[in-house]
Every structure is written in C-alpha cells, then in structure tokens.
Amino acid sequence: QKEVEQNSxxxxxxxxxxxxxxxxxxxxxxxxxxxxxxxxxxxxxLIMFIYSNGDKEDGRFTAQLNKASxxxxxxxxxxxxxxxxxxxxxxxxxxxxxxxxxxxxxxGTLLTVNP
Amino acid sequence: GAGVSQTxxxxxxxxxxxxxxxxxxxxxxxxxxxxxxxxxxxxxxxxYFQGTGAADDSGLPxxxxxxxxxxxxxxxxxxxxxxxxxxxxxxxxxxxYGGRAYNEQxxxxxxxxxxx
Numbered sequence: 001q002k003e004v005e006q007n008s009x010x011x012x013x014x015x016x017x018x019x020x021x022x023x024x025x026x027x028x029x030x031x032x033x034x035x036x037x038x039x040x041x042x043x044x045x046l047i048m049f050i051y052s053n054g055d056k057e058d059g060r061f062t063a064q065l066n067k068a069s070x071x072x073x074x075x076x077x078x079x080x081x082x083x084x085x086x087x088x089x090x091x092x093x094x095x096x097x098x099x100x101x102x103x104x105x106x107x108g109t110l111l112t113v114n115p
Numbered sequence: 116g117a118g119v120s121q122t123x124x125x126x127x128x129x130x131x132x133x134x135x136x137x138x139x140x141x142x143x144x145x146x147x148x149x150x151x152x153x154x155x156x157x158x159x160x161x162x163y164f165q166g167t168g169a170a171d172d173s174g175l176p177x178x179x180x181x182x183x184x185x186x187x188x189x190x191x192x193x194x195x196x197x198x199x200x201x202x203x204x205x206x207x208x209x210x211x212y213g214g215r216a217y218n219e220q221x222x223x224x225x226x227x228x229x230x231x
Contacts, residue, residue, distance in 0.1 A: 043206060044206075092217075099170040107156055108157050
C-alpha cells in the first residue's frame with residue numbers, strides 16, 4: 001500500500017481561481033507534513049510545512065491538516081500561470097531507530113493554471 | 116549564498132559500469148540526504164547523513180549502492196554494476212540540522228543518470 005497518496009491530475013484551473021490539492025497518508029504516527037513545488041525539469045522547493053491540526057496560511061497558500069482523517073491539503077488562492085507545476089506532498093515519520101524523520105513523498109499532482 | 120550543487124548534471128553509462136555522483140551541500144548544513152526520482156514519481160529516500168556518519172541508510176535498494184561523506188560536507192553516491200533500472204534523477208538535499216520533524220530540506224538540481 002502506497003504510504004502517501006495524491007491524485008496525479010492534471011488539475012486544470014483558470015487564472016484567479018482557487019486550486020485545491022489533496023493528500024492522504026497511511027501512518028497515523030506521521031508528525032510533519034510538507035508541500036513542495038516542482039517545476040518541470042527542476043528540483044523540488046518547499047512551499048509550506050504544517051504539523052498541527054487546522055489551517056496554516058502563508059500569502060496565497062493555505063495548508064490544512066486533519067490528523068484524524070489522515071488528510072492534508074494545499075489551497076492556492078488567486079492562481080497564476082506561474083503556479084503551474086507539480087505539487088508534491090511529503091510526510092515525515094520517525095524511523096524505527098529514532099535517528100531520522102524520514103520523508104515519504106507522494107507522486108505529485110500536476111497543476112495547470114490557464115490564462 | 117550558494118545552494119546545493121550536484122555534479123555531473125547528466126551521466127550516461129553502460130550497464131555494468133561504476134558511477135559516482137557528487138553532492139556539495141549548503142555551507143554549514145550538517146544534514147545531507149540522497150533521494151532518487153523516477154519519471155512520474157516523487158523523490159524516494161535513499162540515505163541520510165548527520166555529519167560524517169550515515170544515520171539512516173534504510174532506503175538504499177541493495178548493496179550495489181553506497182554513499183560516503185568523509186569530512187561532513189561533500190558526499191558521493193556510488194553505484195556499482197549499474198543496471199538499466201537505476202536510470203533516474205538522483206537528488207541531494209541538505210538541511211541545517213537533522214533528526215528533527217520540521218527540517219526544511221533544500222534540494223540540489225539533481226544528476227540525471229541514464230544506464231544504456
């Protein structure tokens with residue numbers, strides 16, 4: 001069973017709309033949750049992280065976490081064509097040896113914002 | 116300041132050959148991570164260094180893969196007897212500290228490895 005699930009998309013929204021990206025994870029012990037953006041042919045860059053239930057806002061981005069439902073989402077308000085990229089959800093879980101909060105990534109959701 | 120750098124950016128090799136991939140982390144970052152990203156997939160964890168030691172190598176797929184970080188800065192990922200299935204982008208990331216839940220990992224541009 002895949003540990004971190006994302007809809008691969010593509011998700012297509014018009015410019016100015018709200019884009020909603022979703023992610024579910026399987027391990028209830030997961031402690032930290034990250035959203036990375038990856039442009040085609042480039043490396044991932046961190047947008048936001050969240051670790052407690054509820055919402056966390058940063059500019060046009062809002063991350064939402066619901067640990068009971070094992071669900072994390074990213075909302076992008078006023079979407080711009082420059083937001084077109086693959087969005088990767090990553091979940092941090094302490095390994096069995098206690099030495100590393102290992103990140104497990106989903107496959108990513110491709111977002112296209114149409115002008 | 117300079118970000119994470121990786122060399123080479125592209126590497127084409129033949130099946131059975133040995134390759135080395137290099138990562139130069141952000142200066143002062145004690146934690147270094149290697150990931151592998153196949154087409155259409157998210158990055159897959161390979162190994163984590165805290166300083167000079169491999170604190171977690173649970174992601175290395177088999178004993179053909181090995182990584183070192185002898186002085187706690189630059190790291191080299193070594194792949195012996197390469198196979199076509201090893202073809203992927205190998206990403207390196209670093210963070211200021213390791214062993215914490217909320218580390219921000221900064222990724223390098225990656226090395227695209229193609230095994231013919």
